[in-house]
Amino acid sequence: MKVSVIGLGYLGATHAVAMAELGHEVVGLEPDPKKLEALKAGVLPFHEPGLDEALSRVLKTGKITFQAEHNHHSASADLHFICVGTPQRSGSDAADTSYVMAAAKALAPHLRPDAVVAGKSTVPVGTATELQKVMTEITGFDVNLAWNPEFLREGTALEDSLRPDRIVVGAWNEHSVEVIKAAYAPILNLGTPFLVLDVPTAELVKVAANAFLATKISFINAMAEVAEVSGADAVSLAKAIGYDERIGNKFLRTGIGFGGGCLPKDIRGFMARAEELGVGSAVEFLKDVDAINLRRRDKVVALAKSELGDVRGKRVTMLGISFKPDSDDLRDSPALEIAQRLSREGAEVTVHDPVSLSALAEKEPALGREADLVEAVREADLVILGTEWKQYKDADPHALGAVVANKTVIDGRNVLDVAAWQSAGWKVIALGRSIQNG
Numbered sequence: 001m002k003v004s005v006i007g008l009g010y011l012g013a014t015h016a017v018a019m020a021e022l023g024h025e026v027v028g029l030e031p032d033p034k035k036l037e038a039l040k041a042g043v044l045p046f047h048e049p050g051l052d053e054a055l056s057r058v059l060k061t062g063k064i065t066f067q068a069e070h071n072h073h074s075a076s077a078d079l080h081f082i083c084v085g086t087p088q089r090s091g092s093d094a095a096d097t098s099y100v101m102a103a104a105k106a107l108a109p110h111l112r113p114d115a116v117v118a119g120k121s122t123v124p125v126g127t128a129t130e131l132q133k134v135m136t137e138i139t140g141f142d143v144n145l146a147w148n149p150e151f152l153r154e155g156t157a158l159e160d161s162l163r164p165d166r167i168v169v170g171a172w173n174e175h176s177v178e179v180i181k182a183a184y185a186p187i188l189n190l191g192t193p194f195l196v197l198d199v200p201t202a203e204l205v206k207v208a209a210n211a212f213l214a215t216k217i218s219f220i221n222a223m224a225e226v227a228e229v230s231g232a233d234a235v236s237l238a239k240a241i242g243y244d245e246r247i248g249n250k251f252l253r254t255g256i257g258f259g260g261g262c263l264p265k266d267i268r269g270f271m272a273r274a275e276e277l278g279v280g281s282a283v284e285f286l287k288d289v290d291a292i293n294l295r296r297r298d299k300v301v302a303l304a305k306s307e308l309g310d311v312r313g314k315r316v317t318m319l320g321i322s323f324k325p326d327s328d329d330l331r332d333s334p335a336l337e338i339a340q341r342l343s344r345e346g347a348e349v350t351v352h353d354p355v356s357l358s359a360l361a362e363k364e365p366a367l368g369r370e371a372d373l374v375e376a377v378r379e380a381d382l383v384i385l386g387t388e389w390k391q392y393k394d395a396d397p398h399a400l401g402a403v404v405a406n407k408t409v410i411d412g413r414n415v416l417d418v419a420a421w422q423s424a425g426w427k428v429i430a431l432g433r434s435i436q437n438g
């Protein structure tokens, strides 16, 4: 099949490569000249394990090409995937759907009547209906629009795209379903569940899934707040409740909470949309989910202050700055916010991260950066683990302890071997746990 992928951010770039890996002829569209040139040269504009190799592979086969805007080439595609971003609007909680609308309007004049448009972006329920109307007005024929939400996670994006838990399609006609089904045929042949739904349900599935995941994390972080004042241990608690299959042990990792370009803005966008629809109270609990999540950041700042007293001039090392490991994404990163707040209050913050230091230099040049782990903690008065990169879990507490000014670590992700760090002389402070330090 010939497919176009419109918008080559995390979602679009991964999807374009995945489609080419499945054997389709793919044309990717990206207006940002920097991103476009990088992709043409086989360089990903972000860090995603395995995706750069896959991109080089499909570039070599000639299965994928990239261009800035539509032309006869993209117009000949059987299926167009809209993958542009829907960020949080500035000054509001709502999702900004202007990029999705612009993508649909730019595509419409090039559409063949039998072509199918599949929206993959995360949108407020009702967006597809609006897009369908606008595109039909431009083309003069009933556009085959469907919604096909994406559930990939950063860090495992390609694997999630090629081996998803399920494929969801919301469509208004059978032709759209058949074309989308044909595009995913090699994945469906593996036995992947294929759910055909109505369009609003397909739009809602995505935000509902992210709202549920965010709620699960905030639930365990709420338990952490209770554990912290009652001498209980939220990590053991998560393990104990997680054995119940109805609860499950995934997404119950307590720590500094969720960040990234999806969960935080999606729960806010969901609340804003529900409010517009007159059912704001149905998802009002997400306000608490958001608040619990943000309170974890306050907690780390408060712990740092209680350890350091006056933070001015104190050296703090942040281990990991991306919102999760295996990613250099700094959007709404809890570790970044904590580092920024301590720095604003006068601490000398040095950041270590295996892949995010250049992204950090662009976003927050005021923070110190050090690529060598031992150098990063040298003379530190306090070390904070902000992202659970494997190399921090594997780090030797003796080697790090030998160079710091003060052996105190706040484990923001509950991944350190507490006994090993304590026996190397460290004071270990963790969220949701009452650790006794010698």
Ligand code: UGA
Residues within 6 Å of the ligand: 122, 150, 151, 152, 153, 154, 155, 210, 213, 217, 250, 251, 252, 253, 254, 255, 256, 257, 258, 259, 260, 261, 262, 263, 323, 324
């Ligand atoms: C999330 C969803 O998991 C994907 O299914 C979805 O497709 C994606 O958003 C999206 O909407 O595009 P992602 O943002 O890549 O994926 O990352 P997650 O693995 O969900 O982690 C989100 C945040 O939650 C991270 O900051 C992570 O550290 C935190 N987290 C995760 C916890 O604090 N505890 C946990 O138990 C799990």
